[in-house]
Amino acid sequence: MSTKAKIATIGQYVDQEVLLEGWLWNKRSSGKIAFLNIRDGSGFIQGVVAKEDVPEELFALAKGLSQETSIRVTGKVRAEERSPIGYELTVTGIEVVSRTEDYPITPKEHGVDFLLDHRHLWIRSPRQRAILKIRAEVIKGMRDFFDKNGFTQVDPPILTPSSAEGTTNMFQTEYVNGENAYLSQSGQLYMEAAAMALGKVYSFGPTFRAEKSKTRKHMNEFWMIEPEMAYVEHAENMQIQEALVKHTIKHVLDNCPQELKAIQRDTAPLERVVNEKFPIITYAEAVKILQEKGHDFPYGEDFGAPHETELTNHFDLPVFVEKWPANIKAFYMQPDPEDNSVILGADLLAPEGYGEIVGGSQRIHDYELMKERYAEHGFDESYNWYLELRQYGSVPHSGFGIGLERTIAWICGIDHIRETIMIPRTLYRLYP
Amino acid sequence: MSTKAKIATIGQYVDQEVLLEGWLWNKRSSGKIAFLNIRDGSGFIQGVVAKEDVPEELFALAKGLSQETSIRVTGKVRAEERSPIGYELTVTGIEVVSRTEDYPITPKEHGVDFLLDHRHLWIRSPRQRAILKIRAEVIKGMRDFFDKNGFTQVDPPILTPSSAEGTTNMFQTEYVNGENAYLSQSGQLYMEAAAMALGKVYSFGPTFRAEKSKTRKHMNEFWMIEPEMAYVEHAENMQIQEALVKHTIKHVLDNCPQELKAIQRDTAPLERVVNEKFPIITYAEAVKILQEKGHDFPYGEDFGAPHETELTNHFDLPVFVEKWPANIKAFYMQPDPEDNSVILGADLLAPEGYGEIVGGSQRIHDYELMKERYAEHGFDESYNWYLELRQYGSVPHSGFGIGLERTIAWICGIDHIRETIMIPRTLYRLYP
Ligand SMILES: [Mg+2]
Ligand SMILES: [Mg+2]
Numbered sequence: 016m017s018t019k020a021k022i023a024t025i026g027q028y029v030d031q032e033v034l035l036e037g038w039l040w041n042k043r044s045s046g047k048i049a050f051l052n053i054r055d056g057s058g059f060i061q062g063v064v065a066k067e068d069v070p071e072e073l074f075a076l077a078k079g080l081s082q083e084t085s086i087r088v089t090g091k092v093r094a095e096e097r098s099p100i101g102y103e104l105t106v107t108g109i110e111v112v113s114r115t116e117d118y119p120i121t122p123k124e125h126g127v128d129f130l131l132d133h134r135h136l137w138i139r140s141p142r143q144r145a146i147l148k149i150r151a152e153v154i155k156g157m158r159d160f161f162d163k164n165g166f167t168q169v170d171p172p173i174l175t176p177s178s179a180e181g182t183t184n185m186f187q188t189e190y191v192n193g194e195n196a197y198l199s200q201s202g203q204l205y206m207e208a209a210a211m212a213l214g215k216v217y218s219f220g221p222t223f224r225a226e227k228s229k230t231r232k233h234m235n236e237f238w239m240i241e242p243e244m245a246y247v248e249h250a251e252n253m254q255i256q257e258a259l260v261k262h263t264i265k266h267v268l269d270n271c272p273q274e275l276k277a278i279q280r281d282t283a284p285l286e287r288v289v290n291e292k293f294p295i296i297t298y299a300e301a302v303k304i305l306q307e308k309g310h311d312f313p314y315g316e317d318f319g320a321p322h323e324t325e326l327t328n329h330f331d332l333p334v335f336v337e338k339w340p341a342n343i344k345a346f347y348m349q350p351d352p353e354d355n356s357v358i359l360g361a362d363l364l365a366p367e368g369y370g371e372i373v374g375g376s377q378r379i380h381d382y383e384l385m386k387e388r389y390a391e392h393g394f395d396e397s398y399n400w401y402l403e404l405r406q407y408g409s410v411p412h413s414g415f416g417i418g419l420e421r422t423i424a425w426i427c428g429i430d431h432i433r434e435t436i437m438i439p440r441t442l443y444r445l446y447p
Numbered sequence: 448m449s450t451k452a453k454i455a456t457i458g459q460y461v462d463q464e465v466l467l468e469g470w471l472w473n474k475r476s477s478g479k480i481a482f483l484n485i486r487d488g489s490g491f492i493q494g495v496v497a498k499e500d501v502p503e504e505l506f507a508l509a510k511g512l513s514q515e516t517s518i519r520v521t522g523k524v525r526a527e528e529r530s531p532i533g534y535e536l537t538v539t540g541i542e543v544v545s546r547t548e549d550y551p552i553t554p555k556e557h558g559v560d561f562l563l564d565h566r567h568l569w570i571r572s573p574r575q576r577a578i579l580k581i582r583a584e585v586i587k588g589m590r591d592f593f594d595k596n597g598f599t600q601v602d603p604p605i606l607t608p609s610s611a612e613g614t615t616n617m618f619q620t621e622y623v624n625g626e627n628a629y630l631s632q633s634g635q636l637y638m639e640a641a642a643m644a645l646g647k648v649y650s651f652g653p654t655f656r657a658e659k660s661k662t663r664k665h666m667n668e669f670w671m672i673e674p675e676m677a678y679v680e681h682a683e684n685m686q687i688q689e690a691l692v693k694h695t696i697k698h699v700l701d702n703c704p705q706e707l708k709a710i711q712r713d714t715a716p717l718e719r720v721v722n723e724k725f726p727i728i729t730y731a732e733a734v735k736i737l738q739e740k741g742h743d744f745p746y747g748e749d750f751g752a753p754h755e756t757e758l759t760n761h762f763d764l765p766v767f768v769e770k771w772p773a774n775i776k777a778f779y780m781q782p783d784p785e786d787n788s789v790i791l792g793a794d795l796l797a798p799e800g801y802g803e804i805v806g807g808s809q810r811i812h813d814y815e816l817m818k819e820r821y822a823e824h825g826f827d828e829s830y831n832w833y834l835e836l837r838q839y840g841s842v843p844h845s846g847f848g849i850g851l852e853r854t855i856a857w858i859c860g861i862d863h864i865r866e867t868i869m870i871p872r873t874l875y876r877l878y879p
Contacts, residue, residue, distance in 0.1 A: 021597060021646070023597070024597075036677070036678040036842070037646075038643075038840045038842075055646055056642070056643075056644065056645045056646020056647065056677060057597065057645075057646050083839050083840035084840065085840045085841060085842045112841075112842050112843075113812070113814075113840065113841040113842065115838075115839050115840050118839050118840070119839070133832075135637075135640040135832045135833075135835065135836065136640075136835065136839060138640065138641065138644040138645075139643060139644040139840075143644075144644050144645060147599070147601060147641075147644070147645065148599060148645070151599045151600045151601070154600055155594065155600070158590070162587065165453060165455070165456075165489060167579070167580060167583045168582075168583045168586055168587070169579060169583070169869050170582075170653070170670060170868065170869065171869060171870065172668060172869075172870040172872055173605075173653050173655075173668055174618075174655070174667070174668050174872050174877065175877075176877045176878055186606075186620045186621075186622075186628075187620060187621075188618045188619060188620045188630070189618075189619075190618075190667075190877050191657055191658070191659050191667055191874055192874060192875055192877065194877055196618075196877055198620070198630075205567075205869065205870060205879075208567040208568075208570065208869075208879075209570065209579075209869055210488070211470075211488075211571060212488065212570040212571040212575075212576050212579070213488045213489075213570075213576060213579065213580070214453070214469075214487055214488020214489050215488065219651075220652065220653060221602070221605050221652060221653070223605075223606070225623055226623070227623050235606070235622075235623055236604060236605055236606050238602060245468070245488060246468040380545070382545075397878065400565075400567045400878070400879035401567075401879075403567065403568065404567065406547075407515050407547045407550050407551070407568060408470045408515035408516065408517045408545065408547050408550070408571075409517060409544075409545040410468070410470075410517045410544050410545060411544075436602065437601050437602065437603060437604075437637065437640075437641055438603065438604040438637055440604055440606050442623055442624060443624055445606065445607075445608045445622050445624065445626055445628055446608055446829065446832070447637075447640075447832035447833075
């Protein structure tokens, strides 16, 4: 029997006979030769069946294979310069596991609604598979960074009693005790409690927003990584974000060369991100740049997509915009001691038109100041626990949230965030 | 200025002066010496302040420090055999960051309701911190296993249109388009779609059950890891589970010696798990063992806690129980070709009274057989996509789900699953 092999690591078996278990993705054939594009989940390889070298039945079988028929293929691995993966398979045997007729996603063009209706099958296509593979490596790159830097993973709850920032845009459900519960849109407040116990922590989990939004940058269910660090202040918080983003992109460049090729990603802008220092500008400086470029943009408003694009095009790198007006940012952000109308926090905007991928800040640690904020916002006792973090053993601390899907969309250079996750949840789409 | 150090890696700084940023956990003092138990999130260390060696003010400050006061401490690191971590700190300076009065969790005994009401603070206690640290290493150990074995992480959706196994025990919410949505209690069906695209995949995420259950083994929100593998059949599925459990336990033994000591876990039973082969028995054999041990247990029922305990005590190792009656298991499980009244699946029961931690099976891949199951269960078109996985490119495949919190409870040897997660969600508890 031949050795079972995976396409991803087939280079170990040059000139040997192997068994691949996979599917026929597509084929080209003439009277004399059939080229089979075989996939096995780990990658794609070309299998060659030459009429004059194989039994008649095998050539006939190869020529007759339909798309997505599942097959066990034996063959000899050959180094082949012209192959995108460097290897081809000289096929010596094919066993059909299950014959497929009329696979819905053919090599022709399909509309995006049709493809999303068939998302459970669409993910088999080379481009979609490559994006999901890159997604997994983005996650792995981030986790490696945290693990190497003394962070502990902590999982905050998804079901929460309410939200300090209001429940209007939250999914509601009835908890088992009859109370209202809401699906978390950020684990940050809990992560602050965790940082006081474990020093440096990060979460990795789904978050939910019940907004009826139809943009290319929003989904109703998305994943966030939320680190939180005791004894870390604003400047160091940004340094850690920059190191994380550089590490993650380098990890993807190193580990996904074939996937980046499969989606035709120009990697030059990503290499630049790894090698150059990210600029830091204040919100006030950002407003000045926008006004100089002709935008009618008043100090005190949040940026829209065109403003973020303008700013990152200006630098052609990820840009930190820090020291935002306090009144357009969250209640827990630490005021700048030099000007308490602005906060010690920053958004990180990704280049190439992608915009905000990280929001972070130093958090208020002073008990009296936080009590003032509670009074201003009228928080009830369901948030006593968060206030107690300032009452008992309070320390300066900072954290941030990085949106997984937005980061992946940028790294992959794709238009719509819905392609960055296996099963996207958007306004009109709860199926499959 | 002294080098900033972390307690976890303080061994690098023997005979050097370092700065620790942390909290006073507790202290003992006499007229001549104060012993400070200092924590910094990465660990605990004893700081020694001898009256005759330090300025009067420093000794007075040290003696007066209250529990959970946040402090920056400078001192010289000394190797010290009697220390549980091997090092002590000869304190040379203390800066109080924030004074804490009347920290609610004192070294005396507290009731569990009081502690759960203060869970945001309770996690700072050595035992709770150790459990959360072990949790993080359990996750890391599992992920390392999957990464090394060619699996790709895929994140299935949490919001789902319905459940093939009924929605009675699911949390319901209104989706943004007005449809009913349910919080996933398993990502398995989606992971089967992913396995057909990527070969070997695993998920890591929260799952939800709206059961009004009060046992020590149930929470309403818990985390699962769900691997799914194309071209893998029942026997190999169990081999992979055994390798995963062994790898995870070895990882924790290697990386958490101090945390296991902090929670007084006897590690001998865990070492046995790493080194010995897990027994595999059929459900029928399990029933016979139970009957021989005097249980009045009829063939065809599911095990309760006492039955699982009896079975694992019999072997003193994790035990696979395979080939369950089809009618008490899920619709998608592959019938045994030798006896189609039982299925090619197994539960893995953990020893020491912990019971089921994994449920897995080979999945039905035959299109016609799956259509029969659909007809029997009356599935509507919202599950068409799952049936299509059998229509297009179907292959034998298997998978399993491992409950994170149950696995952690076992590894830690703790009584109640609520201590295995930062913020537990149980029947009466949606706060903090
Ligand atoms: Mg913004
Ligand atoms: Mg069971």
